[in-house]
Structures are given as structure tokens and as C-alpha cells.
Amino acid sequence: MVLLSREDADSARQPICSVPMTSPGLQASPLSASDPHAFVSDIEARLRYCRSRLLAAPDKGIVSISLNTPELMGAGAYAVRKGDFYWSRPAKQELRIGLGQAWSLSAGGQQRLGFLDATLQNLGQRWLIHSPDGLTPGPAVFAGFAFDPSDSMQGPWTGLPNALLRVPEVLLERRGAECRLTFSAPADQQVEPERWSERWLKHVDQLARRILALPATPWQSRPPLSWEYIDQRDSQAQWSQHVGKALEAIAGAGLNKLVLTRRVHIHASRTLELGRILAQLEARNPDCIHFAVPVAHRTLIGATPERLVCVQEGTAVADAIASTEPRDRQLALADSDTTELFDNRKARREHQLVVRAIAEALGPISTELVIPEHPHLMTLPNVHHLWSPIRARLRRGVTLLAAAQRLHPTPAVGGTPRRAAAAWLRAHNEQDRGWYTGALGWLAPQGSGELAVVLRCGLIDEREALLFAGAGIVDGSDALQEYHETQWKLQSMLEAIAHA
Secondary structure, three states: OEOOOOOOOOOOOOOOOOOOOOOOOOOOOOOOOOOOHHHHHHHHHHHHHHHHHOOOOOOOEEEEEEEEOHHHOOOOHHHOOOOOEEEEEHHHOEEEEEEOOOEEEEEOOOOHHHHHHHHHHHHHOOEEEEOOOOOOOOOOEEEEEOOOOOOOOOHHHOOOOOEEEEEOOEEEEEEOOEEEEEEEEEEOOOOOHHHHHHHHHHHHHHHHHHHHOOOOOOOOOOOOOOEEEOOOOOOHHHHHHHHHHHHHHHHHOOOOEEEEEEEEEEEEOOOOOHHHHHHHHHHHOOOOEEEEEEEOOEEEEEEEOOEEEEEEOOEEEEEEEEEEEEOOOOOOOOOOOOOHHHHOHHHHHHHHHHHHHHHHHHHHHEEEEEOOOOOEEEEOOOEEEEEEEEEEEEOOOOOHHHHHHHHOOOOOOOEEOHHHHHHHHHHOOOOOOOOOOOEEEEEOOOOOEEEEEOOOEEEEEOOEEEEEEEEEEEOOOOHHHHHHHHHHHHHHHHHHHHHO
16 A cells, blocks of 8 residues: 655655644534534645645555544434445444445456455555544445355346445544544546545535434434335245255255245335434444445345454454344353253254354464354344354465455355355355345455444335345254244344334
8 A cells, every 4th residue: 555745755664644733724623513514614625735745646546535523423324325335333433434436346256356355455555545634544445245156136136246345435434532534536647636526525515414414313203114015925834945945955965054045025104214224223233233335226234243254453353153042032141051042952053063164264364263162142132142253363465355255155144065055055046145145344455354244134225125034054943943033133124114
């Protein structure tokens, strides 16, 4: 990554375009609740000052300016609109809202992640970042991909690539008490700086107005929303037939586990508002990762409890999550051999399949692997899961996307053995999941960042929602019990929609 200013052009060891905060035009102004114009004007002055300090970036690269903006600390889910890329984790005070597109790349096929990874690493060498406030650049690239590399992304997923990297024109990022705006544009000789400044400022003005318009208690004055089911293609009877076929394959085809999917299509009694649904999800699931991704005229939103992998400073952490019990059963909130979930042989066996697969995937690319001796209990509003966070010290040069290529799909979302399970799922109409049980997240140009598994989610469109849930089938699974499990998982999205 290129991080140079005029003063340090001859030395790559100097700070990122370091400019003292006492320099003209760099002090932040309070955001006026009655007039966002003052805030936008202040941002315009700071951007103009930063542009005067920038060297020309390498051709076909990216130029970014990152500014400290504590005035926008009030940003949240209610500010999200159709077309935005959103990511948040309330328990850790993390939030990102991406607007517009400065650079984008899509891919498909078995080598999709390798292609995206190589392109991103190359782009990182031609990325000029100017951070006058002394902020360490954070993840600036949105990344996501479908469950199946061969998925043609038709039907409800039309308009979304199989795998995607995207750099927003404007990225609002909040981490704890730190808040910043990062402005990005392609470093092309044909690009006019003034045109990009106009686009940036338009996004900032829209974002500031959204934040100022946020209601203090937005859902208290609204009656609960109701809905009706549009179709019953995934009825209990059809689900039981599907599970029966999976159990037959497990018994006779060398398979240990298959993960099946249910889709529920509903029509709501009023317009579904993205920000309100996301805010409800965050209030009910503060420990989860929340997301929104535009899909043509729809939006993929959800609250997932599962990281695929997080990579920071050469250390990777992956979540092994499997087995489910409803919250109305009083399970202990700590490791225990006496609770029903921990005593359940089927649950422990299903969980161990995921742990073993993650360990086998990370082992060859790691110098150290740490696996918890016993699983923990993950408690969510509607369900409990067995959970083992697995930590690995990666070999030099291994990026997040390289680790994801080896990890995905884990037995928690696909099955095991991986290839045989994938072949069975394709042959039994499980190949068109789109990004459900794929992954999404944010990356830094050098390859670190975090990806979460796309779970507990739905495609939202005006007054319709297509919701997804799944269950892992192993020897001994009961179709009715697994059906109930999918109902528990769907409940998170249904409750958020009802009260939005």
C-alpha cells in the first residue's frame, strides 16, 4: 500500500500523510441539528486541503482520504437506505455504512476467491491513502460471496454477483469512540478531482440529513406489523421428504452430514423499512453481526452469530458453531456436562464435525493452532448453540481470502465430506442459495479483515420478504425436530419485521 505525502515522498517509513491537527481547515465543526450545510462545508474545506497535499497516485489505483468525524457518532441502523452496504456489531460498538461505488470487481467459479485475493493484493500496492488526522486506515473494501461458486445467481438473487469486492465512494466507520469518513476514487488520469468531490459531498449531505432526521423512539408509536405467507413450497411435509432423502444418502453414500435449507416467502401489511428492521435486529441480537447488501431492487439483511474467519496481524479466528436448542429450555450459561445440549450425543458429534473440518482447513496454512478442549454455549434470543472459537497463527503471507478459500463451506453450512456433500446438494436443488450461507465482510487492502457467514437473513423488497433458515442433518436426525429448528432460526427475522 502506498502511504506518502509530499514531505515523505522519499521515505516509506514516515507516517501516513501526517499533518498536524492545528493546520488550517482540519478542525472538525459540530454538526448543527438545524443545518447540516455547515458540516458539509467544513468537510469540503478539509477535503480541498487534503487534495492539495496529495501526490499523484499510481495509474489505475485508488486514492482515499480518511477524516476524523466525531460529529457523526450518532449514525446507526436507522440511517441505512436501499443501495447502502451496512455492517455493525453493537456489542463491540462497530459500524460501517458504505455509499456509492469507487471500484468494484466480481468473480465466479472455483477460483473466484483466489482471483479476488490476487487482484486486491495488487490493488493494495497502488492505493494512496491520506489520513491527516493520524488515523490508522481501517478496512475499506466490502467483500462477499455466494454459497456455491457455480451458482448463476438467478431468481431472487439476480443483480448480485457470485463473488464481489467493492470500494465505496464514501465509507462511514465507527469503532468505539472513534468515527471517520473515508472518501475513495479511482486514480485514473481521466478522472476529474472536482467531479469526485461533488459526488463525495452529495453522499455526505445525504448521510448527515439522514442522521439528523433519526427519531428518538421510532417504533413505540407503531402497531405491530402483520404478514401472510405467499406460498408453502417448504411445507412441513415437503421438508420431511427432503430430510428423508438426506438420511438415506447419509446411511448409504459415505456422507456424515448435509445442511438443508428452507425458504419462507411473506407479504407484509405495510412497507418494510430497512433501517427499522435492522434496528430491531440490533436491539434483539447485540452480539451478532448485522448486515445489509443491495440486490437489484431488493436488499439482503440479517443478523448472523457466526464468523467465517477474522484475520488481524497474522492471527486468524474461526467460529465452529453447530447444534441448536430453543431458548425456552433452561440451559446453563457456562460449560457443563449436565445440560441437555452438552449431553446430547448427536449434538456433540455434529459440533465435532465442524471443529475437525476447521482445524484441517487451517492446519496446513498455520504455524500454531489452538482448539478449545470443550465447546462453549452461545446464547441468542431464540436459541442456544455449541460454539468453539478456533485460533490459528497463519503462515507469512496468508490473507483472509486465502483462509476463507480453505474454510468455506464448513460442515455447519454445507456438510461433510465437503465435495460429496456439495455434489449431493447440487443434485437436490440446494445449489441456488445465492449468498445465503455464503459470507460477507470488510477487508483492508493488505488482506486483513473479517468475514461472517450469511445466516438468519432475508431478501427484503417493499412489502415482501424471502427468509432463509437451515438445519444440519446427521445420522439420527428427526425431520420434525429439524423443522422446528428452522422455525426457531426464522423467528429472529420474523420478530424484527413484526416490530419494525
